[in-house]
Amino acid sequence: LVLVAPIDEYCVQQLKEYDGKKLVSVTKEGLKFEESEEEKKAWEELCADFEPLSKLMKEILGDKVEKVVMSERISESPCVLVTGEYG
DSSP: OOOOSHHHHHHHHHHOEETTEEOOOTTBSOOOOOOOHHHHHHHHHHHHHHHHHHHHHHHHHGGGOSOOOOOSSOSSSSOOOOBOTTO
16 A cells, blocks of 8 residues: 555544554554564564664764664665654
């Protein structure tokens, strides 16, 4: 389901669910996909490997960003800016 009209963001925030399915915005943090235990463990190891880089980027960017975290949502771009889960 792709919602592109400006009113869609408001609707998704109010409806929260449609036809038994939870509606989530891909532009907000906290987007999760189903994964196996093996995938989850591999992801945690990858995050640990890149933790020093994330800390350095946060230090360099300072107050311009709230936080710097690893994300599974992108595969061809080096980074993505998202809004907080609640704002």
